[in-house]
Every structure is written in C-alpha cells, then in structure tokens.
Amino acid sequence: xxxxxxxxxxxxxxxxxxxxxxxxxxxxxxxxxxxxxxxxxxxxxxxxxxxxxxxxxxxxxxxxxxxxxxxxxxxxxxxxxxxxxxxxxxxxxxxxxxxxxxxxxxxxxxxxxxxxxxxxxxxxxxxxxxxxxxxxxxxxxxxxxxxxxxxxxxxxxxxxxxxxxxxxxxxxxxxxxxxxxxxxxxxxxxxxxxxxxxxxxxxxxxxxxxxxxxxxxxxxxxxxxxxxxxxxxxxxxxxxxxxxxxxxxxxxxxxxxxxxxxxxxxxxxxxxxxxxxxxxxxxxxxxxxxxxxxxxxxxxxxxxxxxxxxxxxxxxxxxxxxxxxx
Amino acid sequence: xxxxxxxxxxxxxxxxxxxxxxxxxxxxxxxxxxxxxxxxxxxxxxxxxxxxxxxxxxxxxxxxxxxxxxxxxxxxxxxxxxxxxxxxxxxxxxxxxxxxxxxxxxxxxxxxxxxxxxxxxxxxxxxxxxxxxxxxxxxxxxxxxxxxxxxxxxxxxxxxxxxxxxxxxxxxxxxxxxxxxxxxxxxxxxxxxxxxxxxxxxxxxxxxxxxxxxxxxxxxxxxxxxxxxxxxxxxxxxxxxxxxxxxxxxxxxxxxxxxxxxxxxxxxxxxxxxxxxxx
Numbered sequence: 344x345x346x347x348x349x350x351x352x353x354x355x356x357x358x359x360x361x362x363x364x365x366x367x368x369x370x371x372x373x374x375x376x377x378x379x380x381x382x383x384x385x386x387x388x389x390x391x392x393x394x395x396x397x398x399x400x401x402x403x404x405x406x407x408x409x410x411x412x413x414x415x416x417x418x419x420x421x422x423x424x425x426x427x428x429x430x431x432x433x434x435x436x437x438x439x440x441x442x443x444x445x446x447x448x449x450x451x452x453x454x455x456x457x458x459x460x461x462x463x464x465x466x467x468x469x470x471x472x473x474x475x476x477x478x479x480x481x482x483x484x485x486x487x488x489x490x491x492x493x494x495x496x497x498x499x500x501x502x503x504x505x506x507x508x509x510x511x512x513x514x515x516x517x518x519x520x521x522x523x524x525x526x527x528x529x530x531x532x533x534x535x536x537x538x539x540x541x542x543x544x545x546x547x548x549x550x551x552x553x554x555x556x557x558x559x560x561x562x563x564x565x566x567x568x569x570x571x572x573x574x575x576x577x578x579x580x581x582x583x584x585x586x587x588x589x590x591x592x593x594x595x596x597x598x599x600x601x602x603x604x605x606x607x608x609x610x611x612x613x614x615x616x617x618x619x620x621x622x623x624x625x626x627x628x629x630x631x632x633x634x635x636x637x638x639x640x641x642x643x644x645x646x647x648x649x650x651x652x653x654x655x656x657x658x659x660x661x662x663x664x665x666x667x668x669x
Numbered sequence: 670x671x672x673x674x675x676x677x678x679x680x681x682x683x684x685x686x687x688x689x690x691x692x693x694x695x696x697x698x699x700x701x702x703x704x705x706x707x708x709x710x711x712x713x714x715x716x717x718x719x720x721x722x723x724x725x726x727x728x729x730x731x732x733x734x735x736x737x738x739x740x741x742x743x744x745x746x747x748x749x750x751x752x753x754x755x756x757x758x759x760x761x762x763x764x765x766x767x768x769x770x771x772x773x774x775x776x777x778x779x780x781x782x783x784x785x786x787x788x789x790x791x792x793x794x795x796x797x798x799x800x801x802x803x804x805x806x807x808x809x810x811x812x813x814x815x816x817x818x819x820x821x822x823x824x825x826x827x828x829x830x831x832x833x834x835x836x837x838x839x840x841x842x843x844x845x846x847x848x849x850x851x852x853x854x855x856x857x858x859x860x861x862x863x864x865x866x867x868x869x870x871x872x873x874x875x876x877x878x879x880x881x882x883x884x885x886x887x888x889x890x891x892x893x894x895x896x897x898x899x900x901x902x903x904x905x906x907x908x909x910x911x912x913x914x915x916x917x918x919x920x921x922x923x924x925x926x927x928x929x930x931x932x933x934x935x936x937x938x939x940x941x942x943x944x945x946x947x948x
Contacts, residue, residue: 412791
C-alpha cells in the first residue's frame with residue numbers, strides 16, 4: 344500500500360478473508376470510478392437523481408419524524424397554556440420563566456454532573472475492557488465471542504436492566520445484607536438505592552458498551568507493528584499505552600463519548616426510576632411538564648436541551664471525522 | 670507462543686468482573702422470579718415455585734401484558750423490515766455524493782443524538798394539532814424509526830466503506846444492468862450485514878421506551894406496560910415478566926446468529942470454485 348493512502352479502514356468489523364487483494368483491487372479501481380463520475384452534465388444530473396431516489400424514503404422518515412417534530416417543538420415553545428389546553432401565540436413567557444427560575448440552573452448543572460461522572464466511569468471501564476479484548480486476547484474467534492458477550496445486553500430491555508438492580512441495592516438487598524454479614528456496617532446503607540449513586544450506577548451499567556464498541560473497533564485497526572516498534576525502541580508498557588495506543592484510539596473514544604454524553608443528557612427515565620423521583624435532570628423537567636399538560640413550557644425546556652446537546656456534539660465533532668471512522 | 674504477561678491476568682480479572690457487573694443483576698432477578706408465593710422482591714428465597722410465572726397468565730394480576738407483547742412483536746417486525754429496506758437504499762445512495770447528502774448525513778447524526786423525549790413530544794404534538802390519533806403502528810412506528818435507522822445506516826456506511834467495487838465493475842463489464850448488479854452482486858455480498866441491521870431494527874424497537882412513550886396511544890407496547898407495572902406492582906411477578914422478556918430477547922438474538930451462521934455455511938457450500946485454480 345502507498346504510504347499516503349488511508350492506512351486503517353479495512354481491518355475491523357466484518358473480518359474478511361481476502362483483505363489484502365481487496366485493498367489492491369480498490370486502489371486500482373479508483374481512477375476508473377473517477378473518470379466515470381466526471382462524465383457529462385446530464386450524467387451528473389441522473390446520478391444526483393439516482394441518489395435522491397434511493398435516499399427518498401430515508402429523507403421522508405427523517406423529515407416527518409425528526410425535522411417536523413423539532414420545528415413543532417420550537418413553535419409550541421412560544422405558545423401559551425391554560426391548565427387544560429394550549430393555544431397558539433407568540434410570547435417569550437416560557438423562556439423568561441425558564442431562565443428566571445434557579446431550578447433550571449440547578450437541574451442543568453445536575454444533568455452535566457451525571458454526564459461527566461458517567462463519562463469518566465464508562466471511559467475507564469470501556470477502555471480497559473476494549474484494551475483487553477483487542478491486545479490481550481490472541482485469537483480472532485475469542486475476540487469476537489467475548490466482544491459479543493459484552494454487546495448482547497445492548498439488545499435487551501433497559502427497563503428490565505434497571506429493575507434488576509432493586510434486589511441488589513434495596514434496603515434488604517444483597518449488597519446491604521452481605522456488608523452486614525461481613526461486619527462492615529451495622530445498619531443498612533440508605534444511599535444505595537434511590538440516590539445519585541444508583542442513578543450513576545445504572546447509567547454506567549446501561550451505557551458502558553457504547554464506549555466498548557467504538558474503542559474496540561478503533562483499536563482493532565491499529566497496526567500491530569507500531570506497538571512492536573515502540574517496544575523495540577525501548578518504551579515500557581505504560582509508555583506504549585500512553586504515547587501510542589491512546590492517541591491512536593482517540594477517534595473511538597470520541598465516538599463513545601458522543602454516545603454516552605447524549606444518552607445521559609437526554610435521559611429522563613433512568614433518573615426518575617433509579618432516584619425514586621428524588622433527583623432531577625433536564626429530561627425529567629420536560630417529562631414533568633408533559634405530565635401536567637404544560638406542553639409549551641416543556642417545549643421551551645426541550646429547545647434549550649437540544650441546543651445544549653448539539654453544542655456539546657459540535658465541540659466533540661471537532662475532534663473526530665465520523666464519516667472517516669466508519 | 671510467548672508466556673502471557675502479568676498484565677494479562679489483571680485485565681482478565683477486570684474483564685470477568687465487568688461481565689459479572691453486566692449480567693449479575695439480570696441473573697439475580699431470574700433467580701428471584703422463582704420465589705415461592707410468600708416471597709418478596711429481595712432475598713431470601715421463600716421456597717421455589719412457578720407461582721409468579723403463572724400469575725402472568727392472569728389478567729387481573731398484571732393487566733394486558735400479552736396484548737402488549739403481541740403489539741411489540743408486530744411493531745418490531747414492521748420496524749425491522751422498514752429499517753433494512755430504508756438503510757440499504759440509503760447506504761447505496763450515500764456511496765456517491767449527491768446534492769444534499771451532507772445535510773442528510775447530519776440529520777442522521779442528529780436523529781441518533783437527539784434526546785428521545787423530544788421525538789416523543791414533537792411527534793405527539795404534531796399528531797394532536799393535526800387532529801390525528803397517536804397509535805403505535807403510525808406515530809409510534811415513525812418515532813422508533815428515528816432510533817433504528819441511524820444504527821442501520823451506520824452499519825451500511827461501514828459495510829460500503831469496505832465494499833470492493835471491482836465486483837460491480839466486473840458485473841457491468843459482463844453486461845449486467847444496474848438493477849441486476851445490485852440484485853445479483855451487491856445484495857448477496859452484503860447479506861450478512863443485513864442480518865445485523867435486522868437484529869438492530871427488531872431489538873431496538875422491541876425494547877424502545879422513551880420515543881414510544883407519547884406516541885403509542887391508548888394501546889401500550891411491552892416496555893411501556895412493564896414501566897407502568899414498576900409503579901404499582903410490588904411482587905416478584907415483575908421479575909417473572911422481566912425474566913421472560915429477557916429470555917425472549919436472548920432467543921431472538923440467538924435466532925439471528927443462527928441465521929447468520931447457516932447462511933455463512935450455505936455460502937461456503939454453494940460458493941463456486943472460481944478463483945481457486947481449478948480448471
């Protein structure tokens with residue numbers, strides 16, 4: 344392969360047996376594609392048309408169920424509400440109320456706190472697990488098997504996975520009774536369930552695999568000869584990890600970060616369930632307003648939440664080109 | 670092979686702990702769902718019985734869970750098929766740049782990162798303002814697609830990034846029409862990934878909660894029903910339900926992997942000897 348060519352994209356994912364020939368073929372095929380694309384303008388138009396036709400169902404779904412809802416929420420955030428109904432209007436009251444109340448700031452701060460703590464734990468655990476799988480498990484078969492073992496819970500119900508912490512963390516749960524029988528504590532710990540602790544525990548439990556998957560994927564593309572070169576040049580294990588593996592894993596870390604941060608910031612159900620309705624984040628603020636049929640104020644909060652999330656994503660995307668990483 | 674370094678054993682221990690953390694709670698409720706009739710939500714076990722499983726079949730104990738299961742299953746299949754078809758078309762479209770493709774790409778990313786409750790709220794508001802009734806098969810279906818499609822498309826992007834175009838060139842050189850090339854060359858090659866997309870489509874829909882919350886209407890899907898139970902059911906019957914639906918999820922995942930494995934074997938058997946040097 345030429346040194347200038349993108350070095351990575353063909354390793355991980357579906358492991359194909361004919362990797363090397365595929366790469367050379369692709370390199371040869373490229374110029375041919377290019378001449379075809381730059382054909383006539385009519386050809387260019389028809390190739391746009393083919394793209395549009397193929398993308399039409401996708402565009403339609405996203406227009407109706409993503410763009411329109413966002414537009415609708417923005418519109419309704421300026422509406423007024425009585426106790427029973429909402430009416431069209433153009434007023435800033437919802438926003439004024441939102442920014443005038445210090446509950447808002449506390450709740451946003453709490454949301455960031457959950458996101459930051461969960462991010463730190465999921466990154467630490469996710470990186471360690473992915474590192475083990477990618478660099479210490481030696482055969483591809485075992486790597487795939489253990490990787491799948493880590494991802495299977497993703498395809499099961501989040502609600503059930505939250506519920507399943509109750510017998511563990513409850514007042515008479517496994518954790519408390521074990522600690523008491525060991526003599527570590529005399530009284531059951533009250534903060535295990537329905538607290539910030541249990542909220543973050545559940546977040547870490549639910550979302551760590553969103554870190555494991557992209558980090559593992561990036562690690563599998565790292566050229567192993569780089570690791571060897573580092574050790575030949577006299578780097579210790581830690582130095583290799585810090586100066587070679589971590590920098591090369593950054594794209595995966597960023598993608599995992601995007602997943603975890605947005606999932607935690609947009610969550611309302613985990614916080615409600617695991618805190619026993621005692622803690623709040625922005626999602627719960629919105630869902631409470633919805634419960635009270637105060638759609639305009641729910642919409643205003645939702646708009647601010649969306650802007651916040653998109654700003655965070657915008658910042659994170661500066662560090663990684665998603666399209667290149669797939 | 671070199672002897673394993675000490676770090677291997679430490680990391681292996683961490684990995685095992687992680688798996689226990691991942692699966693432990695689910696196993697716990699699986700055990701507790703076999704509580705005796707007098708048992709509660711935590712240990713100790715007061716006898717072993719199928720009492721709570723049999724409760725699941727009594728309407729008054731748990732409400733309409735079988736109806737909600739049927740709805741979730743039907744919706745899951747609907748979302749699965751749609752996700753596969755739309756993702757493949759979208760994946761094919763994105764192989765070449767077309768006017769608006771960048772905007773569409775960022776919409777896909779937005780669809781993935783947008784807080785689910787916004788979709789729920791927005792779709793609910795639109796339906797109520799237009800005067801349509803929200804229903805799981807219309808508004809719920811669309812809202813779930815905004816969650817499953819980004820995953821399907823990301824998989825397709827990854828697949829087509831690795832796709833060797835020489836196969837298509839060859840088909841074209843042999844006189845295949847564009848449709849024939851897709852039907853007889855591209856689709857068979859990407860078929861295993863489509864099984865993956867289908868798995869995502871079905872399971873993400875089957876377990877989806879937040880985006881369905883305000884868009885399912887008066888007939889609940891299973892996750893909504895289960896969440897409703899958490900607020901008013903205080904017996905192990907909820908563990909029994911949790912165990913059953915997790916077993917069902919595992920079965921579904923198992924079926925997908927079985928299909929994947931079988932299709933891999935069929936390919937190996939039916940593959941021609943082309944390129945193997947046999948004349």
